[in-house]
Amino acid sequence: MDQANKLQYQQQVEKYLEGNKVYSIFEDLLKSLIIKKPDDPIEFLINKLQEPETKKIFIIGPPGSKLLELSLTLAEYMKFHCVSLGDLIKKELSKKSELSQQIQDSLDKFQYVNDEIAINIALNQIQHLENEKKSYIFEGFPKTRVQGLAFQKEGIIPDAFLILEMSEEQIYQCCLKKLDTEPFNKLSQKEELARNHSLEYQLNLKQVKEIYKNQYFSVDGEKHYELEDMAQRLKYKLYNNAPTRAGRILVIGPPGSGRSTLAKHLCARYGFVYISTRELISNLVNQKGTTGKEAFEKINKGDLVDDRIINALIKERINQTDCQLQGYVLDGYPKTQQQLETLNELNIQPTLIVIIDATDDIVLRRLTQRRTDPISGRIYNSIDEADREVKSRLIIAPNEKRDVVQLRLKRWEDLKQLIDGTVKYASVIFKTSGDAPINNIIEQVCYHLEKMN
Template sequence: MDATTRPHRIPPVMGVYAEKHKVFQLMQNMAEALLIFRPEDPIDFMIEHLKKDNDEVPAVFVLGPPAAGKTTISRWLCKHLSATYLNPQQLLKNKLLHRSREALQQQERQGSVSDELWAALLEDRLADVDCVKLGWVLDGFPETRAQARLLQALGVAPRHVVVLDAPEMVLVERNLGKRLDPVTQEVYHTTFDWPIDFTVQKRLIKPEGTSAQDTAKRLLESHRNIPDLLRTYPDNHKIISADQPCADVFAQALSFVQSRFRSEAPFSPRVLLLGPPGSGKSLQAALLAQKYGLVPVSFVDLLREEVAGRTALGELIKPSFESGYPVGDSVALRVLGNRLAQPDCIACGWVMHGFPRDVDQADLLRRAGLEPNRVFFLHLPTEVAAQRLCQRATDPVSGDRYHTIFKPPANEEIHLRLRRNPRDAPPRVEKKTEVYDRQVCDLEDFYEEALFVNADQDPYTVFEYLESCLVTPLPVTKPGIRSLAGSSSRQ
């Protein structure tokens, strides 16, 4: 492909294949590994890299001041992602690491372990098969920029850095009430998280370093070190407020860890918007087209253009329009295929709505090589859809559109001459909504990597979420788990 020629007319099937199999990301990961480790035999190194097949496993640092909840969030992330939990104390006690005895002896003699030895211990641990295959979450390390730089020099680089933060008074209160179960290593709190089991209550102990004096000293050190740590990881960290319910902190951390950063790989968006009548598909398509130069493709409008142009396909479509029956799938696919094969759609990408209506049409679209690479389901309650559609009207004089609730006319004269489209009559809206509801579950199963959006909110809030998913790769999720917008839910 000649980089000096614009626009690039890349066949859509190439882009679909490249994104599905992460071709560009794979090439980038191998190039990064080559530059970091500088092997003598790059070919053998890349072969071994491909055999590991671990480019998508978690590699996470969870950092923050004392009592910010690092251990809890780290363990929850490990449980959800099936990753390996790591912390400095585990490294010291791991007798399988050949330098753990040296580290323990150094700690006994000097009261601390050198940064170089910490880095060496972690490097050895990350080479174990569980960390390589499942990924890892490191709790509370590194603590300083010097430690972070040592890890970078050894090729230990996290994909995501979660930084927890909270006001000092909150952290002090949490740390003073912290209790540790010496058997399970679970952390509890005398106020916020006291165990129900009486046996567990009896064996809880107060961890070292949780006195008021120790807490103040550790908080001071943390506040000094965190800014430098953030400069070490400028592009892949996220600061999350820990002064909120633990479930909310975890949800934000999980969403960040599953996200993938924006790629420089060539990408032509092919967006499919699905949703019930009134969910805002036309508006969102127009907004995406306006900002990103995509071609808006309305299936219904394409059919009308064919009929109005009196083309051969238009003559086949006209009887369906007159009778009210759906256009045949083969004719519909020919109309769409002709439009999506145009140079503007191939070069700039497209955003489509109105098709497919069922799984059979979706399968035809896929077999024709017209598969979208972003699919969004706009969810909207039936009563809200009816309110949006049945209350809108048009001024036949000015052509302006009004809504009796959201955009009422300015005076009575305009109100009296408003006309409603017969398509917005309540019975017709209910019928179209029922048809969509019968098909939507099968469509959701067909498009496994679809994203779900709550359309019952401000249109520009919906657009911001669609936009964020358009400019970044799809999030990494476990099989069977869908990606949801922050305030969306499946109806």
């Protein structure tokens, strides 16, 4: 079977597997096996296949952000049961027990309820819903890393995790608004309490995101969404309208086109593994070997690292277990004709090749404004993004100086023509303009990716 027919056959197989939810079925069964560890796996799987399908959604956001109202509305629309941690805590408070006094002490300080208390309250309710095989939305939990890890230990893994994102100022305003409601309206020094609670929320949110990095997705909490639109976003997560579980996506484009931003977003949104040639080379340089030194010298001159080095790094990375199970997004590979030809040798049959193109003027303007912090390695799109103490040490990276960028643009033009002339990849190429705002590029690619199913 030649390469063109092999690629076409593979696409037909994947279309069948996606269309019949085979990936989703096996993923759910495997997840249940790992969590439950039954003594008789075969009998367990047979029973599991006969059970009604249930789903669980976690939704969190800043206090005072109308999170409960959103959760109740979505639950009614999707015919899910809705559980609110806030309501469960209120119910516990009404019991006037020693536990309720501990909860009240936290509320009197406008602080989070003790993790152990919150976990026990949440688990009691969730285990009841799990036993009754009900689909549910859990609002307001988990709020901390400890809470998230406790749920994972109990085998409670969300099928979708929605986070309402807001700016720091808006989170602070939400906290102030919350302090105007019962029972917090009697507290003094509200501005200080709101500021502290806002910072506590943001710190905990960052840790929660790390735990659920492959499950959560964010929406702009300051934007109004139609109910159907929000429900549709959740259904994409719940019922695997997302791309193939083991997708192999290449994102290529000239420097400064938004290529890396797009690649990272696809990985965060769909659970793919992010593979960056820049990061692979950086890791190699840090090993301080002969090969790393050779690569470092090439980069500083604006030259490409030898194909034999790049191909070896890519081969080693894509053969690791996480890439085989989750799929991956390759950022900035291939860059040369030999790398393009090596795709076959590496057994990379792309499910999608995203080509981001941008005019030379746009690229030059973006890269001549970009600065790098030599200490942290952080890249700033302009010097104005950096703090005052950082600004003085920012530099222009060697491979982003004007003459080097022009050389890179020439190489990009050659690669683009080469890929355009490769017939076997024509059916998996999606082109978008890098001149557009990055959010527009992301939405276009995500829509195409989901529509492919």
